[in-house]
Amino acid sequence: MDRYETVIGLEIHVELQTASKLFCGCSATFGGEPNSNCCPVCLGLPGSLPVFNRRAIELAATAALALNSEIQGKSRFDRKNYFYPDLPKAYQVSQYDQPLAKGGFLDFRIKNEIRRVNLERVHLEEEAGKLLHAGESILDAEYSLVDYNRAGIPLLEIVTRPDLRSGSEARFFLESLRLLLLYIGVSDCKMEEGSLRCDANISLRPTGSQELGIKTEVKNMNSFKAVEAALEFEAVRQEKILNSGGKVGQETCHWNEETRETIPLRGKEGSSDYRYFPEPDLLPLLLEKSLIRELAASLPELPLQRFQRLQDNYGLAESEAQIFIDNRDLGDFFESAAKTYNNYRNLANWVQGDFLFQVRERGYRLEKTLPDHLVEILVQLDNGEISRPVAKNLLAESLKTGRSPLELIATNNLGRITGRDQLLPLVEQVIAENPGAVDNFRRGKEKAVAFLVGKVMALSSGRADPGELNRLFRDIITK
Numbered sequence: 001m002d003r004y005e006t007v008i009g010l011e012i013h014v015e016l017q018t019a020s021k022l023f024c025g026c027s028a029t030f031g032g033e034p035n036s037n038c039c040p041v042c043l044g045l046p047g048s049l050p051v052f053n054r055r056a057i058e059l060a061a062t063a064a065l066a067l068n069s070e071i072q073g074k075s076r077f078d079r080k081n082y083f084y085p086d087l088p089k090a091y092q093v094s095q096y097d098q099p100l101a102k103g104g105f106l107d108f109r110i111k112n113e114i115r116r117v118n119l120e121r122v123h124l125e126e127e128a129g130k131l132l133h134a135g136e137s138i139l140d141a142e143y144s145l146v147d148y149n150r151a152g153i154p155l156l157e158i159v160t161r162p163d164l165r166s167g168s169e170a171r172f173f174l175e176s177l178r179l180l181l182l183y184i185g186v187s188d189c190k191m192e193e194g195s196l197r198c199d200a201n202i203s204l205r206p207t208g209s210q211e212l213g214i215k216t217e218v219k220n221m222n223s224f225k226a227v228e229a230a231l232e233f234e235a236v237r238q239e240k241i242l243n244s245g246g247k248v249g250q251e252t253c254h255w256n257e258e259t260r261e262t263i264p265l266r267g268k269e270g271s272s273d274y275r276y277f278p279e280p281d282l283l284p285l286l287l288e289k290s291l292i293r294e295l296a297a298s299l300p301e302l303p304l305q306r307f308q309r310l311q312d313n314y315g316l317a318e319s320e321a322q323i324f325i326d327n328r329d330l331g332d333f334f335e336s337a338a339k340t341y342n343n344y345r346n347l348a349n350w351v352q353g354d355f356l357f358q359v360r361e362r363g364y365r366l367e368k369t370l371p372d373h374l375v376e377i378l379v380q381l382d383n384g385e386i387s388r389p390v391a392k393n394l395l396a397e398s399l400k401t402g403r404s405p406l407e408l409i410a411t412n413n414l415g416r417i418t419g420r421d422q423l424l425p426l427v428e429q430v431i432a433e434n435p436g437a438v439d440n441f442r443r444g445k446e447k448a449v450a451f452l453v454g455k456v457m458a459l460s461s462g463r464a465d466p467g468e469l470n471r472l473f474r475d476i477i478t479k
Helices: 054-066 167-184 224-243 289-297 303-314 318-326 328-338 344-362 371-382 388-401 405-412 420-433 435-442 447-459 466-477
Strands: 004-015 078-081 091-094 105-110 113-126 130-133 144-147 154-160 196-206 216-221 251-256 261-267
Touching: 004 167, 004 224, 054 113, 054 154, 054 167, 054 289, 091 113, 105 167, 105 303, 113 167, 167 196, 167 224, 167 303, 196 224, 216 224, 216 261, 224 251, 224 261, 303 318, 303 328, 318 328, 318 344, 328 344, 328 371, 344 371, 344 388, 371 388, 371 405, 388 405, 420 435, 420 447, 420 466, 435 447, 435 466, 447 466
Parallel strands: 216 251
Antiparallel strands: 004 154, 004 196, 078 091, 105 113, 113 154, 130 144, 196 216, 251 261
């Protein structure tokens, strides 16, 4: 690829998390019976008139603000005309030359560096229906069924500048964008349900050139890994064409997940093919500055901001901070516990280690867990009142029952066993049961002491003090 530079721009479609559709009162909930959430408005029947969904507009403007885009005081909806079975009106209500927001950017981390991708625009449109193909793919389907439940759901389109240079960069960018959208609560971003989708425009140009090559559009990428794989394949395909003296066609390609290749479907449409004209049934959308200020003030801390703050305030490594921003609830748990426990390094190790393991293994809900319980365990462990094995068992039991660790320690007598008088019966029992290990130690094999200490630890369920045990074994055996 040294001869050529890959140039990628993305068109990301995000279904907004509203109760009803963009221009009517039909439910926007996923999973209903086919064609059960439809009405004359979203089906485009004669005489029906659309009405703006205020919540959808607020969510779209919130996303635009989080993406550093300039919200336009006045925007307009247009009819995008094309004929396809999933479009009941034979046109889509979208925004063309007067979008909701212009410009913007998103900074994201890749390989411990910050990259910036600039945006072209952010705009609103209505979702199309869904085609269900009777076959493995659209290419070999005998027929297709259509479900219009999705038609009319509010859709946010985010269009990037051609600033990405590889499939892996595109994947990291999309992962960061998804995280930001989840943080601000505008979408559930479930790719498996179609609420986050991406089309990519990719071209090659001679390295060092500033002119864009002929681009192809790649569709049907249903995961971030698929986006990366499809773009890497398409870059290689285009390079082979150029190296052989051919010319890349401006076309739309389908990503085949099974064969792991892009398949040209049709020539790519231009804006003139859609015959845009202003939507006659909707007035221009006017957003007051007071509303924009209110939405801006309501923005939460964004992922990249939190990433930096976690490192600055708690001394976390980049990898630790990344785990806490990727899993927002886990980060909230850590910060809640850190209010009363200031050994942040130890706390982070426990939260990302034993605690997270128990939560995932048992399927516990993070919002139902109590940070104070983990703090109680760590304080008892730091004070020498319990051993680490007991601490791990306490954590598991506390998560399972919801009972306080201090209560469990008192009820089950789980405190550390210390002092010669308490440990001596256990030591003598282990010596009597393991004469071979005792002889090995007398012959100078130091590992034999660790073996004997381990036996007492198992006998005491991890409560005995290992340091005192070590000293006691040496005193008794060497006499």
